[in-house]
Amino acid sequence: MKTFEIIILIISIFSFITSKNLLNSDNIHSSNEKIISLKTESNIIKDEISDFHTPEQLKYLKDPKPENINLYAHGDKDLSRPKGNKLDFSKDVADSSSYVLQYSSSQNFEAEKSKTIKDLKSKIYYLKNLKLNETIYYRGAVNVDELVNSKIHKLTVSSLPPRNLDIPGLDNARDIGGYKTSLVKGGVIKQGLYYRTARLTDLKDAGKKIITKLGIKREINVNELNFNPNVKGMTYHYIPMANTNDNTRFDKYNSEYKQIFKLMSEADKYPILLHCHAGADRTGVMSFALLALLGVEYKDIARDYAFTSFGVQGKRYVKGSQLELWMKKLDKYEGKSLAEKCKNWLMKKGIKENILERIRKIFISGYSRKKNPYFPDNFDSLSIDEKYKIVKKLLRENKIKLIHLKEYLSPNDYQVIMKKYILDKN
Numbered sequence: 365m366k367t368f369e370i371i372i373l374i375i376s377i378f379s380f381i382t383s384k385n386l387l388n389s390d391n392i393h394s395s396n397e398k399i400i401s402l403k404t405e406s407n408i409i410k411d412e413i414s415d416f417h418t419p420e421q422l423k424y425l426k427d428p429k430p431e432n433i434n435l436y437a438h439g440d441k442d443l444s445r446p447k448g449n450k451l452d453f454s455k456d457v458a459d460s461s462s463y464v465l466q467y468s469s470s471q472n473f474e475a476e477k478s479k480t481i482k483d484l485k486s487k488i489y490y491l492k493n494l495k496l497n498e499t500i501y502y503r504g505a506v507n508v509d510e511l512v513n514s515k516i517h518k519l520t521v522s523s524l525p526p527r528n529l530d531i532p533g534l535d536n537a538r539d540i541g542g543y544k545t546s547l548v549k550g551g552v553i554k555q556g557l558y559y560r561t562a563r564l565t566d567l568k569d570a571g572k573k574i575i576t577k578l579g580i581k582r583e584i585n586v587n588e589l590n591f592n593p594n595v596k597g598m599t600y601h602y603i604p605m606a607n608t609n610d611n612t613r614f615d616k617y618n619s620e621y622k623q624i625f626k627l628m629s630e631a632d633k634y635p636i637l638l639h640c641h642a643g644a645d646r647t648g649v650m651s652f653a654l655l656a657l658l659g660v661e662y663k664d665i666a667r668d669y670a671f672t673s674f675g676v677q678g679k680r681y682v683k684g685s686q687l688e689l690w691m692k693k694l695d696k697y698e699g700k701s702l703a704e705k706c707k708n709w710l711m712k713k714g715i716k717e718n719i720l721e722r723i724r725k726i727f728i729s730g731y732s733r734k735k736n737p738y739f740p741d742n743f744d745s746l747s748i749d750e751k752y753k754i755v756k757k758l759l760r761e762n763k764i765k766l767i768h769l770k771e772y773l774s775p776n777d778y779q780v781i782m783k784k785y786i787l788d789k790n
Contacts, residue, residue: 408471408501408516415522416446416494421674425524430663431682433670439679444537444671445530448490449521453504456515457487460506465489467502471516480508492530493574495555496542497523526668527555531575533568536643536675537561540651540668541727547659547703548730557631557727560651562643562677564593572596581634584624586646598637601627605646613649614690618713624650625710629719632726642677645686652690656706657720658727662691698775708776717774718744736772738763751777752784759785 415422420443424436437443457463462485468478481489487504494500498521503514525542541555559580567575572595584601585591592600603620605613627636640646648669655665669687672680682688697712699705707720721744724731735743738758743751755773758764766785770778 408518411452411517411519413522414449414519415524416449416492417524417528418443418445418447421446421528421671422524424671425667430667430670433673434679434681437673437679439673439675439677442535442676444528444535444675446492446528448492448530449494449519451489451491451502451504451517451519452487453502453514453517454487457504457506461485463487463504463506464508464511465502465504466511467491467500469500471501471518473501473503480511482508493578494521495539496521496525496527523552525664526671528671528674529559529574529578531561531567532571533566534564534571535562536672536677538668538671540655543655543658543660543664543668545659545728546661546701547724548728551659551728551730553655553658553660554727554729557635558628558651558654559635559637560643560647561637561639562675563587563589563591563639563641564595565589565591567593567595575637579635580637582627582636584627584636584638585640586620586624586638586650587640589641599634605640607641607646611689613646613686614693621653621710621713622715625715625719625723628654629722629726631723642672643675644672644677644680648672648680648687649690652687653706653710654723654727656694656702657710658724659701659703662702698779704775707774711774711776716745717777718742734771736764739772748777748780752781755781756785756788 417425420436424433427435451465451467453463453465462483464480464482465484466473466478466480468474470477491500500519501516502519503511503516505511505514523542527539527542529537529539531537538560539555540558540560541553543553545551545553556579559578564583572593575595576597580595580598582601583593583595583598584603586603586605588604588606590602590604601623603623605617605620624638627634638647638650652665652669655668666682666687669685670680670682694702694705694709697705697708699708707717710720711717721733724733736758739754743754746754755764755769759766764772769781773781
């Protein structure tokens, strides 16, 4: 064999050996990645579904009859605040004089998504004001440096409403989101858009910070006392309603309803906190109207109304209550469902249909009203005479049929337009 051929052979053998080593190295690296991945996955402890309500609140919420509120609360003690979600790292950390807790919306604990609490005296911490169904990750240690080696817990909040809140200096506070709606299959009302509370006159600085953190942008005060708490980033709207009888709250105040529901229709950009004095009656009728419009069933509306009894604003029982009176009044309006009856009641007050439909769209994911493709986009905001002209033209052109007209119009519009159409035919 010539010298040149020998050199080529040596180079080929060396290349083959080197390539095998590289392959082995890649395999080892890949194997290490799997080990690291598995270690990370095994390091996450899944806690049981966590409910933030107190034991007494939970008993009531699991009672099939909302009218049984009198068995659990009487409106004479402040029991409205949540217990909080239990973050327990007691099995992960040795005893010490103080501890550090870190929680995050990400299992990787990115700095912008995480919060660290130092100098804790216990390995158990109750975190408040999380959202229903929210998932967080947490870990504990004796100091910040040890956190990276700590076991990670994954906690998912229960979906059981209401989302009652702990805001210093503010009683009877809760988010109306989380209730099921009949308007979308499997749908629930979005959280973080509308909060109901008692008056803000005793609000503490710590409470103001929580309101800012919750992202609330508008306060609607329907109480007669004109008081602006001056919370940073929250604009103040004074729309007073007298603390009179139940009939007045339902039957009158059309101008006030129109202003308030207009603000509700912008809650996706400017989340709302609405209150009166106790956060029970005037706040109650507004929350009743909103929940009914959004397709929440009466049982859940009643439970949300009665939950006020956990505060110090007096008992609000269901039987013989103004809530039952509102329901009886609402039942007289046209519509096959509570949601449609409520919509027609609010339209009688002068609130435009496009405002009510927009509220439904922003509060309910996936909501879409059945719409005729020949109707203009601004159809809901038109006057009844303008709507009739469009409908009459489409009927004449055979683009819609009379028997299908009811599918695309509100009951009130359908009734008026049909009367006009029959009169024209005669």
